[in-house]
Amino acid sequence: MGRKILFITTDQQRFDALGCNGGLIARTPNIDALAAHGINYNRAHPQNVVCMPSRSTMITGQHVSTHGVWMNGVPLPVDAPSVASTLHDAGYKTALIGKAHFEPFLDPFLRFAENQLAASGTHSLIEDGYLHRGFDHMESAAHGGMGTFHYAQWLMKNHPEAVPMYYRVLDMELQVSALGGTNTGAPQAHINNIPREWYHTDWVADRAIAWLESLDPDADWFCWVSFPDPHHPWDPPASELHRVNWRDVDLPVGFPVDRAQREAILDAKPAQWRKWYDGDFVSNYEAPRRWVPNTLTEDQVREINALTHIENELIDEAVGRLMKHVESRGWGADTDVLFSTDHGEFQGDFGLLFKGPYHVDSLMRVPLIWRPAPSAGVNPATVSAPVGHVSLAATFCEIAGLPQPAYVEAPRLPVSDEDARSLGHERVLTEWDSVLFGKIVGLRTICRDGWVATACLPGSLHNGTEGELYNLANDPLQQINLWDDSAYRSTRDDLLADMWDSLPTPDAVRRECDAPV
């Protein structure tokens, strides 16, 4: 009997969402306990700041340039490496419960296995003799009650009256809706009268517990529990709104209240920032096309933050239930728990919401916690070295006692800063590429030695000379762009040289985008 692996992810959750990372509003005692008894990484970055590319990195252990899922809507090939397959081949029982999103959601032609599974009411698929993604059991959910997901099917069958209680994410033009349905009119904020026990966060935990309960006591298992929250829409059950009154929420420190100051900060950044803020350039499908960020009010920021904190509390309570169940099965001492998210969220920073081609901490700095199995005897630690999701696959294999697979591009996560040095965790890389009906944006970013440097690739707004450079110690909010400051030219050039040396070479032919998301 080996170590079991509980991999818990959220969607679009900021580093500072958690108490263990300095969060002051949402109560997250269960996740905080994982950090207290494990390793808390305080400089972890995703390899892309939208869902599909980031999640593809988690499962493949590869950078975006290698796995090729360069933006949402580009499916991960069915024969791509999967750490779940590696674990399955080693005898692990494997499950992914919640949001997968290695394949597009908008799929009326049902071309993709994730959607076919829910539509057919099944939980695994054999393709060319291989288990799809290596999971014995897939049970899907996303951000509401519609779509080709197991959760949506369950809700429609058992509680059809609840389906329309959720916010309708897309409008009739299939655009991400800009409408708001609460006191402040904040986009994608909504009063959801669904009973809490039917909400997707609790459903994901229920289904994960049911799968764990089905296992033999002696089984080794890998269970990826993937909560769709706190991703927009911000529509937690109305019964929970008492937890955080938005009128009591302070504005985030990253939200410059003075409009002139806010716009001066944006003007010192590459053009995509200000142009999006003014509604002149919407580069990606993940933000509502009809919402103009410069209309964002302070009350809207307060309300969206409050709703997000509520969703984070519900996630934490679900994590507590999962941990309790693991203990009740007698697996507590032998279970490793890893917690992270796929990317962050602006939540008002710089006067913005949602996400896009913006490589700053709001979107890039993510919670990452590894609570090793107590039986492994690993000391708790805080790791400051830069690490990325690209190390997750190797970490899972290490836990399972397997050699590092040849397909991964980074070593396992370190258990201390000293371990990070010996493993070579010097830098972490993040890529962005988007093409939306002729609007082309590309970014490449390195974080190393307390600096973040981002190069803008030639595209619709950039000629390849623009970029961003931030000193994380002196400028933790990344409001002072040093890219063109001659005093930091050599720092910038050193970082970029290292970045170009370290990035994998992508395939010559880029894969096609098959859906908006």
Added chain:
Amino acid sequence: MGTVRRHIYIDAPADVVWGIVGAPDRLHEWFPIDSCEVVGSKRWINLPSGLRFEEDIITLDHDLRRFQYAIVNNMIVTHHLATVDVIADGADRCIVIYATDIEPEPMGLVIIGAAGSGLKKLQSMFSPVNGVS
């Protein structure tokens, strides 16, 4: 307006490939749909998700090897024109180009993703193993 395009080369004579592409009632043989029905200049296609689209056949030009159709009477799609061209590239090879202009814009990405699958299926139908003749 969303405007999108895909193409594929097929190692088969253009006339042979057009035999399938230029037959509106054979769409289900290569496009990822369940079935289709053609009545005069109307076609209805049935998607695996249960959706059903009504289409007008606009152009069926056997000389030009061009097929054009439009999704009509649809709650979501307010404008659509799809064009499929089969162009000879020598005696035994051709290129098939699928292009769509559509409102709403995001629907273009959904349609063209399906078209990409369809074109690959079409190509595989003419591979030496599957050889349609």
